Amino acid sequence: MTDHTRPPAPDGATEPVVEMADISISFPGVKALDTVSFRMFPGEVHSLMGENGAGKSTLIKALTGVYQIDSGTIVLGGDEVSFHSTAQAQDAGISTVYQEVNLLPNLSVAENIMLGREPRRFGAIDTRRMRARAREVLAGLGLDVDPGSLLGSHSLAIQQLIAIARAINIDARVLILDEPTSSLDADEVAELFRIIRSLKDAGVAILFVSHFLDQVYEIADRLTVLRNGRLVGEYLTPDLLRIDLVQKMIGKEITALDDLEQRVRESDMDAADPTVFLKARGIGRRGAVQPVDVTIHEGEVVGFAGLLGSGRTEVARLLGGIDRVDSGTLTVRDDAKRLRSPRQALAQRIAFSSENRRSEGIVDELTVRDNIILALQADRGWFRPIPKKRQDELAQSYIQALGIRPADADAVVRNLSGGNQQKVLLARWLAVAPRLLILDEPTRGIDIGAKAEIQKLVVSLAENGMSVVYISAELEEVLRLSHRVVVMRDRRKVADLANDDLTVDSLLALIAEGSDDAEASSESRPAPATAEEPA
Incomplete structure (x- = not known):
């Protein structure tokens, strides 16, 4: 349901710097955006929130000239605009810094900052003026970086900040940061936030896109939530509890599959000592997910719950041999294994079905x-x-x-x-x-009839002894099918619970707030949950 109320403008602001009204975009067979409205004010950090398929990327691409809108209007600085390329959007003062730094590591810092806008003298690039301008831009951000140094010689965090320096060098009125913290550690995030706050103080409107709730609540003044291509609402960050935000992002879908829950409860996972098929201890991957413990029994459905970017898919990819682990141990039927490829995983009868049905x-x-x-x-x-x-x-x-x-x-x-x-x-x-089938969002984007058939199949497979890892953004679906639920937040496991008395509300609370002191665990069914140290 859309929240039609809109919070007031920030103090001192009379008009938004960007206002998108009733934006609709369709692709063959898909309504990507359905009359979505969105606005940004100068001197404010705004976060665009929503799960995969919510329409966030489409809205950003409409604003930056990548996509043409089917209907609606875009107003920038009081003037209606229509961008047909990203270059037009940049010339109008809209800059984007993407998750993957798209600069040239073989060029100097100054050359990257000034690329395409180099000062010239007698037809040649004036290197001295270029480095002086780059030094001025860097100093304005409080960065002590040699403009003449090679970009590739710096850490990814510094390269990200240099990308921001390049973006604001065009006198940006709007700065879009797309997952800027995905590869940064805590100290690097703190430095990025220092720069974001300085740009905010200078009157720049900043769109901060991130799946990390802690970071969003630390840096954002305002939130806009999308779901399934539609606007849910716009909110001041302090006015929206985290659990309410998660609820608005995920929503609820009622299905006629409640009989499956009874079948799951009555399955043989109530055995006193179920056979362990796979045990992972401290497996992790730098920049992807913190070390995590996971145990999967034969005939057990283990649900993974969490927001997009929480680490749920990253753990599944490690278990399925898609990505290589940097740490930890993995045993399959009590034999230590190192799964370096999907083929090695298949040799252990572990199959991984990707959420990217088209590309993977x-x-x-x-x-x-x-x-x-x-x-x-x-x-x-x-x-x-x-x-x-x-x-x-x-x-x-x-x-x-x-x-x-x-x-x-x-x-x-x-x-x-x-x-x-x-x-x-x-x-x-x-x-x-397979003995273990890992399903990442197997019912996303399909009709309710096909969804019901796939969910019934999962229950039948488990009843016949197959282990299943089941990932879904729909919490009702996770609860309906799973014997046990692993909850992920901000790339770490925050809970591992037997699905006895779990509810959507209790899962929402864990996803929104996590656990500050310990993880709830149920490594041995049906023993009650016990506390363990976080991975």
Whole structure:
């Protein structure tokens, strides 16, 4: 539900520097933004909040000239504008610093700050003036960096600050910072926030995009929340409790699948000493997720809950061998393992299904059959092709078992609906007979009927002894399917709880606030939760 009330302008501000009204953008089959309004005031830090698919990136791209709007208006400094490129937006005073620093490490700091705007003398670049101007910009930010030094010789944090220096060198009225702290440590974040506050004091309007709630509440004056391409509301940060923010970002969806909860409760996970399939201790990856402990039993569904960017996907990728761990140990059926690739994980019968169905999942130009047998063929080896008859048998069995439509093994996958594409992806991993199936957002973006079928399949797999890691932004879905829930926040595990009396509200509280002293743990079911030191 949209909150139609809007908080007052900050003291001393009469008009927003940016006002976007009733912005709509559609792509084939998708309404990315639906009459969304958004505004920014000078001298204020504004955070744009929402889960994956909420429309944050689309709104920013509409403001910066990457996308053209279908309807609505954009007003900058009192004048209606229409940008057809990022260069036009920059010339108008809108600068963006992206998560991945897009500067040139083989050039000097000064050359990067002044790139494309170098001062010239007699037709040649005036290096002395360029370095003097760069030194002036850096000094204005309180940065003691040699303008003549090579950019690549500096840490990522310094490069990020130099990217900001370049952005404000165009006399920016609006500065957009897209996940600027994703690769920074605590001291580096503090330095970035010092610079953000100095720019705020200078009257710059700053859009701070981050998934870290602690940082958002520390630096942002105002929040705008989007969900499913629509505006939920605009709020002053001190007026919105964290738990209320999370609720507005996630929302609630009521489904007719409550009978699955009873099946999960009645499953054999009530055994006194369930067999451990996988045990991870202190596994982590620098810049991605802090060291974490995870135990997964045979026939157990472990739900991962948390906001986008909380570390839930990062842990799953470590368990699935997609990314390599920097620390910790991993045992599979009591044998120590180092999973350096998805193929090594498959050898241990661990399959990972990515949330990025398009880029890391289906191969959309291939047929249903080809997609289903892909992982099995890779595991078998490309020099031992699966016989055509066996391919047809596998494809038809999973088409029938999962209700893939159309029921045609020769259909090209890109022509299937999102729900049927997801079923094809599940069939691929089921074909390798995994003992642990890691599902990252398997029901996102599909219709309610396909969602129900996939959730029922997960419960059936667990009833037949398969272990499942289940990640979803929909907390009702996590609670419905899981025997145990791991809660992630700001790249660390804050709780690990048996799903006995958990509610959406209790999960929301953990996601919003976490645990300051200890983690609740249920490493051995059905023993009660006990405290343990944070990873």
